Amino acid sequence: MTPPANDEANGVDNTISTLNDSKEYKHYDYSMVDPRNYDDITKVVQSIIAQVGEDKAKSDIGLILGSGMGNIADLLEDKIVVPYEKILGFPSTSVQGHAGNLIFGTIHGKRVVCQAGRFHPYEHKMDLALCAMPIRVMDQLGVRTLIVTNAAGGVNKSFHYGDLMLIKDQIFLPGLAGFSPLVGEHDKRYGGPRFVSMHECFDKDLRVLTKDIANRMSMRLMEGVYVMSGGPQYETPAEVRLYHAVGADALGMSTCHEVVVAKQCLMKVVGFSLITNIANHDVDNANNVNHLEVIDAANKQGGKGVDLISALVKELPPPMPKQETAKLWGY
Numbered sequence: 001m002t003p004p005a006n007d008e009a010n011g012v013d014n015t016i017s018t019l020n021d022s023k024e025y026k027h028y029d030y031s032m033v034d035p036r037n038y039d040d041i042t043k044v045v046q047s048i049i050a051q052v053g054e055d056k057a058k059s060d061i062g063l064i065l066g067s068g069m070g071n072i073a074d075l076l077e078d079k080i081v082v083p084y085e086k087i088l089g090f091p092s093t094s095v096q097g098h099a100g101n102l103i104f105g106t107i108h109g110k111r112v113v114c115q116a117g118r119f120h121p122y123e124h125k126m127d128l129a130l131c132a133m134p135i136r137v138m139d140q141l142g143v144r145t146l147i148v149t150n151a152a153g154g155v156n157k158s159f160h161y162g163d164l165m166l167i168k169d170q171i172f173l174p175g176l177a178g179f180s181p182l183v184g185e186h187d188k189r190y191g192g193p194r195f196v197s198m199h200e201c202f203d204k205d206l207r208v209l210t211k212d213i214a215n216r217m218s219m220r221l222m223e224g225v226y227v228m229s230g231g232p233q234y235e236t237p238a239e240v241r242l243y244h245a246v247g248a249d250a251l252g253m254s255t256c257h258e259v260v261v262a263k264q265c266l267m268k269v270v271g272f273s274l275i276t277n278i279a280n281h282d283v284d285n286a287n288n289v290n291h292l293e294v295i296d297a298a299n300k301q302g303g304k305g306v307d308l309i310s311a312l313v314k315e316l317p318p319p320m321p322k323q324e325t326a327k328l329w330g331y
């Protein structure tokens with residue numbers, strides 16, 4: 001497969017990162033694995049199974065850790081950690097605050113696979129299919145419920161630094177601009193149809209359950225809409241006001257493409273944004289944001305999600321077989 005535009009052929013040297021707070025960037029080798037191809041994903045899955053064994057690899061719940069939220073991985077017991085370098089076709093992650101491991105284990109006896117180190121589109125030439133590949137891998141490993149987490153800027157004026165937001169819905173700006181992980185050939189084996197419904201992309205029953213748990217824990221849990229921009233530049237105050245005007249409560253640079261693929265794979269999704277900073281609505285206000293502050297805030301506040309996610313996993317209903325979900329969703 002031909003890599004997307006903006007590569008060396010266009011005179012852009014991506015081997016040297018221009019971000020002074022990033023790790024080294026490595027090119028993705030498309031000749032090994034095409035992240036859009038079901039059979040290639042099967043090869044990735046086989047490379048994982050060869051290392052951890054089928055019993056350990058098979059999982060019901062997937063967990064994606066946002067920036068600085070690596071401590072959620074401490075919830076896993078009987079862990080097997082597989083570094084991305086050892087997984088066929090896995091790209092490297094270059095963003096600070098993200099490890100590079102797939103972790104297999106259990107939480108309250110339930111089988112969980114955890115992506116500790118997300119792939120951000122701005123790291124990978126906006127190749128959203130590549131960035132969402134771990135969800136396709138999770139799908140073939142049996143995952144039926146996906147929990148996504150991220151660090152985000154608060155757009156909603158009632159949000160505070162350190163709040164946790166349950167994601168109710170999403171605005172996938174790159175998707176609206178023609179970047180979708182589903183662009184390309186369709187393969188029925190993913191489970192969902194060519195034209196995936198994004199209605200209730202964050203499962204309503206699981207949101208009700210999560211809010212009930214937070215209530216029982218007397219925990220402050222906000223709920224709102226997450227908007228994803230392509231990044232990596234942070235947004236201008238005018239853009240923040242635009243997002244606010246269209247109903248966004250928190251903004252970031254990830255997650256939405258993962259949720260699209262999860263929906264195509266008939267997974268039920270729950271999402272959390274940790275509000276690491278309050279986005280600036282006013283150009284005359286010097287209040288700025290930078291990534292090191294975001295990571296620092298996530299490290300300091302990220303623990304908030306741990307107890308809630310632990311309790312949520314404990315109370316999750318048994319995984320629903322794909323055929324049943326397909327019927328439920330009218331496919």
Ligand SMILES: O=P(O)(O)O[C@@H]1C[C@H](O)[C@@H](CO)O1
Nearest residue numbers: 066067150151252253254294
């Ligand atoms: O993986 P996440 O979404 O938590 O990464 C954070 C949010 C932005 O994508 C990026 C810049 O702060 O880091």
Ligand code: HPA
Nearest residue numbers: 151152153251252253294
């Ligand atoms: O303010 C922000 N903007 C975009 N992404 C972010 N991730 C954390 N905070 C932010």
